[in-house]
Amino acid sequence: MLPCTLLRCLTVMAAVNETFTATVKTVVNDGNGLVEHPSGQLFFVPGVWAEERGIFRITGFKKRHGYARLETLLEPSRHRITPPCPHHGFVAGDCGGCPWQFVDYKAQISAKQAFVERALARLAPKSVRPLWPAPDTLGYRNRAQLKTDGKSIGYVSAGSNALAPIEDCLVLSDHNRHTLQALLATLPNPAWRPARKQAWTTLDLDEDVDASGVSVNRRRPFRQANTVQNMRMRAWLGERLASMTSDGVVLELFAGAGNFTEAIVAAGSGPVLAVEGDRAALAALADARLLNVETLAADLFSDEGIEGVHRRARGATVLVLDPPREGFKGIGNLLSKKSQFGDIFYISCDLATFARDAAVCLDRGFVLKEVQPLDQFPQTPHIELLAWFSRKR
Numbered sequence: 001m002l003p004c005t006l007l008r009c010l011t012v013m014a015a016v017n018e019t020f021t022a023t024v025k026t027v028v029n030d031g032n033g034l035v036e037h038p039s040g041q042l043f044f045v046p047g048v049w050a051e052e053r054g055i056f057r058i059t060g061f062k063k064r065h066g067y068a069r070l071e072t073l074l075e076p077s078r079h080r081i082t083p084p085c086p087h088h089g090f091v092a093g094d095c096g097g098c099p100w101q102f103v104d105y106k107a108q109i110s111a112k113q114a115f116v117e118r119a120l121a122r123l124a125p126k127s128v129r130p131l132w133p134a135p136d137t138l139g140y141r142n143r144a145q146l147k148t149d150g151k152s153i154g155y156v157s158a159g160s161n162a163l164a165p166i167e168d169c170l171v172l173s174d175h176n177r178h179t180l181q182a183l184l185a186t187l188p189n190p191a192w193r194p195a196r197k198q199a200w201t202t203l204d205l206d207e208d209v210d211a212s213g214v215s216v217n218r219r220r221p222f223r224q225a226n227t228v229q230n231m232r233m234r235a236w237l238g239e240r241l242a243s244m245t246s247d248g249v250v251l252e253l254f255a256g257a258g259n260f261t262e263a264i265v266a267a268g269s270g271p272v273l274a275v276e277g278d279r280a281a282l283a284a285l286a287d288a289r290l291l292n293v294e295t296l297a298a299d300l301f302s303d304e305g306i307e308g309v310h311r312r313a314r315g316a317t318v319l320v321l322d323p324p325r326e327g328f329k330g331i332g333n334l335l336s337k338k339s340q341f342g343d344i345f346y347i348s349c350d351l352a353t354f355a356r357d358a359a360v361c362l363d364r365g366f367v368l369k370e371v372q373p374l375d376q377f378p379q380t381p382h383i384e385l386l387a388w389f390s391r392k393r
Helices: 004-011 105-119 174-184 227-242 259-266 279-287 303-312 351-363
Strands: 019-023 033-036 042-045 053-062 065-075 143-148 153-156 163-165 201-206 250-253 272-276 293-297 318-321 343-348 366-374 384-391
Touching: 019 033, 019 065, 042 053, 105 351, 105 366, 143 174, 153 174, 174 201, 227 259, 227 343, 227 366, 227 384, 250 259, 259 272, 272 279, 279 293, 293 303, 343 351, 351 366, 351 384
Parallel strands: 042 065, 250 272, 250 318, 272 293, 318 343
Antiparallel strands: 019 053, 033 042, 053 065, 143 153, 143 201, 153 163, 343 384, 366 384
């Protein structure tokens, strides 16, 4: 006979389209709730909050975990609110851009703080500061990429690869909302029909363009999406650089068009070597003619690119980097025994890759002095981090 535990698992094995009742155990870093099936298998569910109880329908599996959706909410969280946007939701046709609009802002901040503390608990738990909330939870986005098929305009529908048409977007700045309305007024627009084998045409906008200047199938230059929070980030970096006595070379990686380069120069630091792989962004930085700044084009995701930076940046004492979500896997090669870096300022938009790279910095003889979390994207699980590492004396 089979053991009782195995018999139980066989009788309650989870299957696609099955429903089950459970309580949300927690909310994980990607913003989904975590629920447990009677078999013990874990499922990720969008649109729920910790301690909510509901009936869930299984939608699929991936390796050891599965996915489900909320069918019926039995016991809502005290933090649940009515989303202000009519396009918010988690099924086909709904916009998936602001998955936390159903939760009050204080609860969002508490969850993000917990994410950071949990991710860094083994590295340097005492270095984590209280997260800076955003002054505006709506109307803050100074840039966006819209999708269109020439008949409608929107974003990618939650949990799909389909277009979710919108009539407005409450997280866009006033300028960008006006641009969106002007774009909607041109529909239908045959010029925006997707090319063959393309699902849609992209429309990139920011506060430097109106509807006539929107970039079609071409990204606008990168900029931090929340102007007010970006100014706080620049001020944080500038204040810490200004407090240091070193006037050695500052190596800035992933410099972009110079957002943080300007803060470095304003702090009165030494010469700056600004490195960037996007030549258009680097040209914009060079055109700014910032005092005492040299630029270098390099692929920071290749060994050859990092070696080139090594050669040009010998003697640099301060490292500033603002990598994309992938983080900077080459940081270990840069922090060799011969490097003279005394301080590292790491600006991160991904908690997991930051924790990975932070562990390398600690292994190379640095201590994590400060981690300042910041909410740049309210209504989402996204977290921005400002971190200061200093070499052990």
